[in-house]
Amino acid sequence: MALKTLSAFLLAAAAAVRAQNLTQLTFAGVNIAGFDFGCGTDGTCDITQVDPPLLQLGGSDGLGEMQHFVKDDGYNVFRLPVGWQYLTYNQSTSVLNETQFANYNMLVSACLSTGAHCEIDIHNYARYDGEIIGQGGPTNEVFAALWYNIASYWKDEPNVIFGVMNEPHDLPSIPMWAETVQYAVTAIREAGATTQIILLPGDNYTSAETFVSGGSAEALNMVVNPDGTKTNLIMDVHKYLDYDNSGTHAACVTNNIADAWYPLSTWLRENGRQALNTETGGGDVVSCVGYISQQIGYQAANADVILGYLGWAAGSFATNYILSQTPYYNNSVWTDQLLVALAMSPNTNMLVVGSVNMTEAAWAFD
Numbered sequence: 115m116a117l118k119t120l121s122a123f124l125l126a127a128a129a130a131v132r133a134q135n136l137t138q139l140t141f142a143g144v145n146i147a148g149f150d151f152g153c154g155t156d157g158t159c160d161i162t163q164v165d166p167p168l169l170q171l172g173g174s175d176g177l178g179e180m181q182h183f184v185k186d187d188g189y190n191v192f193r194l195p196v197g198w199q200y201l202t203y204n205q206s207t208s209v210l211n212e213t214q215f216a217n218y219n220m221l222v223s224a225c226l227s228t229g230a231h232c233e234i235d236i237h238n239y240a241r242y243d244g245e246i247i248g249q250g251g252p253t254n255e256v257f258a259a260l261w262y263n264i265a266s267y268w269k270d271e272p273n274v275i276f277g278v279m280n281e282p283h284d285l286p287s288i289p290m291w292a293e294t295v296q297y298a299v300t301a302i303r304e305a306g307a308t309t310q311i312i313l314l315p316g317d318n319y320t321s322a323e324t325f326v327s328g329g330s331a332e333a334l335n336m337v338v339n340p341d342g343t344k345t346n347l348i349m350d351v352h353k354y355l356d357y358d359n360s361g362t363h364a365a366c367v368t369n370n371i372a373d374a375w376y377p378l379s380t381w382l383r384e385n386g387r388q389a390l391n392t393e394t395g396g397g398d399v400v401s402c403v404g405y406i407s408q409q410i411g412y413q414a415a416n417a418d419v420i421l422g423y424l425g426w427a428a429g430s431f432a433t434n435y436i437l438s439q440t441p442y443y444n445n446s447v448w449t450d451q452l453l454v455a456l457a458m459s460p461n462t463n464m465l466v467v468g469s470v471n472m473t474e475a476a477w478a479f480d
């Protein structure tokens with residue numbers, strides 16, 4: 115590793131943070147993937163490829179990872195992707211298969227046992243087997259009933275977050291999609307989950323960059339709780355730092371501030387809304403350490419409207435996956451990947467509630 119370059123990046127990041135008002139983000143966490151493996155962007159999910167991040171199901175030690183992330187890093191939220199097909203055992207219905215749902219709930223329960231918030235994320239790209247929900251595919255009623263059934267199970271658990279849908283894209287009609295999201299919100303609230311956070315996803319893979327300019331912000335701003343309020347309806351946004359925002363290249367080329375976080379924060383503040391960045395990340399390389407630090411610093415300076423960030427991804431990903439945030443476990447010791455250790459861990463950046471206090475953070479950046 116080029117230490118000289120690394121320290122230059124860290125100094126730049128620290129300067130960016132110092133120039134802004136240091137505040138603390140509400141949430142920071144990691145995606146614990148595996149129940150979504152086999153899902154494609156066309157909304158197909160080959161459930162034979164699922165690799166549950168649970169020792170008791172023969173998979174990786176997701177519980178151990180989450181305990182490590184909470185205890186050693188100060189993280190306080192995890193996102194738990196799962197395919198619709200997995201939960202219904204390949205049926206495009208709202209009927210949860212008891213065994214499959216119980217398996218997934220083992221992960222949700224493991225997550226909750228750490229004291230963190232836990233996001234249920236339906237990882238279907240607004241689709242089921244290539245067909246768009248409410249626009250030719252499963253009806254809004256079926257999708258709403260799916261969420262009703264899931265939310266009924268967790269209605270009394272305040273730390274569960276409902277992620278309506280992972281990365282919608284290429285939607286023929288964004289207003290019609292907002293209507294679909296409204297169906298899900300109404301169903302979740304009517305199931306008795308009246309206060310928990312619900313995440314509202316926009317078009318273009320929930321790109322933070324085009325959330326406002328692409329029309330998702332305006333459409334989703336119409337979605338309301340049954341009582342007409344917008345309490346705890348939080349915008350869901352993703353952003354990667356590679357050249358095409360795909361999250362498939364190790365090198366980072368941007369901190370996303372000018373193109374994404376600035377316009378997004380401005381819109382959120384003007385409209386009295388908030389967002390959570392549920393996927394971001396990069397390779398374990400110096401460029402990502404620098405740019406992610408700048409991105410998180412900017413998010414923290416706008417913590418009134420940006421609630422936090424979650425890295426992609428740990429769980430069942432191998433430690434050598436290009437965006438792996440899966441910690442190494444050797445001789446009973448967990449060791450974080452470079453990007454987590456040097457930039458994303460709250461105990462490193464000190465920009466998340468519950469991590470080192472702000473007085474300390476202020477002088478740490480001097």
Ligand SMILES: *[C@@H]1O[C@H](CO)[C@@H](O)[C@H](O)[C@H]1NC(C)=O
Pocket residue numbers: 133134135
């Ligand atoms: C920092 O906060 C103070 C007080 O809220 C405000 O006057 C100032 O403009 C802020 N500075 C920046 C760079 O946002």
Ligand SMILES: *[C@@H]1O[C@H](CO)[C@@H](O)[C@H](O)[C@H]1NC(C)=O
Pocket residue numbers: 158159160161162203204
């Ligand atoms: C589920 O459907 C897929 C095709 O979409 C198929 O490949 C797979 O074998 C099915 N699995 C089960 C358990 O039915």
Ligand SMILES: *[C@@H]1O[C@H](CO)[C@@H](O)[C@H](O)[C@H]1NC(C)=O
Pocket residue numbers: 203211212213214
């Ligand atoms: C539920 O899923 C299990 C596999 O986990 C399967 O064996 C069973 O047949 C499914 N039940 C129904 C009613 O489809």
Ligand SMILES: *[C@@H]1O[C@H](CO)[C@@H](O)[C@H](O)[C@H]1NC(C)=O
Pocket residue numbers: 318321322323324328359
């Ligand atoms: C989607 O967002 C990316 C950046 O996140 C942008 O480059 C691209 O042009 C957007 N596509 C559409 C169709 O808006």
Ligand SMILES: *[C@@H]1O[C@H](CO)[C@@H](O)[C@H](O)[C@H]1NC(C)=O
Pocket residue numbers: 442443444449
């Ligand atoms: C842990 O062991 C793996 C091989 O099993 C090795 O690649 C890795 O560098 C080790 N990590 C640490 C932090 O020792």
Ligand SMILES: *[C@@H]1O[C@H](CO)[C@@H](O)[C@H](O)[C@H]1NC(C)=O
Pocket residue numbers: 471472473474
């Ligand atoms: C925060 O850190 C400073 C410097 O170490 C310390 O003096 C102060 O007591 C701490 N405050 C809290 C609330 O822990």
